[in-house]
Amino acid sequence: MKVVDSISRMSTLSRMLKKEGKSIGFIPTMGALHEGHLSLARTAKKHTDAVVMSVFVNPLQFGAGEDYERYPRDFKKDEMLAMNAGVDILFCPSAEAMYPAGYATYVVVERLGDALCGASRPGHFRGVTTVVAKLFGIVRPAVAYFGQKDAQQAVIVKKMAEDLAMDVEVKVLPIVRDADGVALSSRNVYLSAEERSDAAVLYRSLAQAAAMIDAGERDAGKVTAAMRRMIEERPSAKVDYIAIVDRKDLLPLDPIAGDALVAVAVRIGKTRLIDNITRKVP
Amino acid sequence: MKVVDSISRMSTLSRMLKKEGKSIGFIPTMGALHEGHLSLARTAKKHTDAVVMSVFVNPLQFGAGEDYERYPRDFKKDEMLAMNAGVDILFCPSAEAMYPAGYATYVVVERLGDALCGASRPGHFRGVTTVVAKLFGIVRPAVAYFGQKDAQQAVIVKKMAEDLAMDVEVKVLPIVRDADGVALSSRNVYLSAEERSDAAVLYRSLAQAAAMIDAGERDAGKVTAAMRRMIEERPSAKVDYIAIVDRKDLLPLDPIAGDALVAVAVRIGKTRLIDNITRKVP
Numbered sequence: 001m002k003v004v005d006s007i008s009r010m011s012t013l014s015r016m017l018k019k020e021g022k023s024i025g026f027i028p029t030m031g032a033l034h035e036g037h038l039s040l041a042r043t044a045k046k047h048t049d050a051v052v053m054s055v056f057v058n059p060l061q062f063g064a065g066e067d068y069e070r071y072p073r074d075f076k077k078d079e080m081l082a083m084n085a086g087v088d089i090l091f092c093p094s095a096e097a098m099y100p101a102g103y104a105t106y107v108v109v110e111r112l113g114d115a116l117c118g119a120s121r122p123g124h125f126r127g128v129t130t131v132v133a134k135l136f137g138i139v140r141p142a143v144a145y146f147g148q149k150d151a152q153q154a155v156i157v158k159k160m161a162e163d164l165a166m167d168v169e170v171k172v173l174p175i176v177r178d179a180d181g182v183a184l185s186s187r188n189v190y191l192s193a194e195e196r197s198d199a200a201v202l203y204r205s206l207a208q209a210a211a212m213i214d215a216g217e218r219d220a221g222k223v224t225a226a227m228r229r230m231i232e233e234r235p236s237a238k239v240d241y242i243a244i245v246d247r248k249d250l251l252p253l254d255p256i257a258g259d260a261l262v263a264v265a266v267r268i269g270k271t272r273l274i275d276n277i278t279r280k281v282p
Numbered sequence: 283m284k285v286v287d288s289i290s291r292m293s294t295l296s297r298m299l300k301k302e303g304k305s306i307g308f309i310p311t312m313g314a315l316h317e318g319h320l321s322l323a324r325t326a327k328k329h330t331d332a333v334v335m336s337v338f339v340n341p342l343q344f345g346a347g348e349d350y351e352r353y354p355r356d357f358k359k360d361e362m363l364a365m366n367a368g369v370d371i372l373f374c375p376s377a378e379a380m381y382p383a384g385y386a387t388y389v390v391v392e393r394l395g396d397a398l399c400g401a402s403r404p405g406h407f408r409g410v411t412t413v414v415a416k417l418f419g420i421v422r423p424a425v426a427y428f429g430q431k432d433a434q435q436a437v438i439v440k441k442m443a444e445d446l447a448m449d450v451e452v453k454v455l456p457i458v459r460d461a462d463g464v465a466l467s468s469r470n471v472y473l474s475a476e477e478r479s480d481a482a483v484l485y486r487s488l489a490q491a492a493a494m495i496d497a498g499e500r501d502a503g504k505v506t507a508a509m510r511r512m513i514e515e516r517p518s519a520k521v522d523y524i525a526i527v528d529r530k531d532l533l534p535l536d537p538i539a540g541d542a543l544v545a546v547a548v549r550i551g552k553t554r555l556i557d558n559i560t561r562k563v564p
Contacts, residue, residue, distance in 0.1 A: 007447060011449070105392075105441065105442050105445035107415075109387050134445070134446050137449060163416070165419035
């Protein structure tokens, strides 16, 4: 596995791979790799000729008072995990190289980024789309892999790629969960033992929502109220949002119909966690 | 010469050309082709393997009350001129295909688009960068050619390509002028005979500025005041702006120093014309 920190070197490697007719599979990450990321890498390994993973904690997608500074970083561990998952090139540019003095260009997807996580994290998705557009420019992947855990991010990145006719296929793979149902997240390391136990309520509330919908409930208010009750029983939990939206345009669904996304964001102590499930309703 | 109106077909052609190892030279235009555009195509022909020209009157870069509806369109003439200039593929998508219902993604270069033309045409450069990013996505050129007449546009597009690590070289070629000094522009067809004669004052005022700077004048206010006096003598002329700025960051230069751009925008009757010269000052 090559480890590359220079943008121009990464760019040259991509150009060479493409010249050789090789397809590049790309997994953009912020490091602190877990099985969610690694499952993306292993899928990329199966379907593309060369797997590039980026590790870049993107300052642009963190707001004031968020956890940019303390976001978990363990490059040596990431390096080993990436290598074992079959990554061919690990690309880890510096923030100064990605956003040099005078940097001025931003990619914005309107509307889709306003609700859900966008409401409590203003500017977050602008940071995501900008860095992903730039990483696509450098890496030039045939396929880029994202996790369904960040459902809104996945929808927005797909929309950006479609709108700007980017020559990349965006694939979204299922959430990977721990045995207690908690969706894998780099931020789970922030949780105390007690908080970790409380964190399991996100998925339990989603499973309850799924059961209600599967049993025929179509009233979004009833489903989200039941979820809220369950979540608020946990001492360290504070709901940021609970939403049932259309999976494609992220607009609220009430009654629940079509291709639905049930999404939650909850603060467990000081840690903001997100999770979601999807439901096809006839 | 192929004429292609489908985005997916253009995309496929680009992919095939790249697979064959051919470099694509790209000239984005809004049609109403003149020698300025054609000189770009002929240069592309010399330096790249396949020349793609787009003809697309981009609604996104026109403001309310501007000339989107009446912007000159003569596709048959453009087709002939492009063919004679050596264009291999003429790409002419519809506005509906470029911006289908629900279109939501925009590329913005901050600061550089605020002054000069950006001040009197809010949103204009957002429209330019967005369409150029999308056209780059579809055409995937090795080299893209722009005219120096739209100096601010050229600076902004270069900045976008650099910031987003787009895999394209942006080349800017000199202004082509008529015998009376008027810079070629698709909008010149709007001018009456009298206005056309007045329009020559743009270049005359720039030539005067060049002479003053070359003679050692470094006071930007003196140079622009002399230009303004000359322009305002013409009955149909109304100055939009006269500016002396740094050629790279477009910030005002006073005293005049370094790599200077002297730029003017003038309304001649109802037609807004722009022109510029550059000066290297030791």
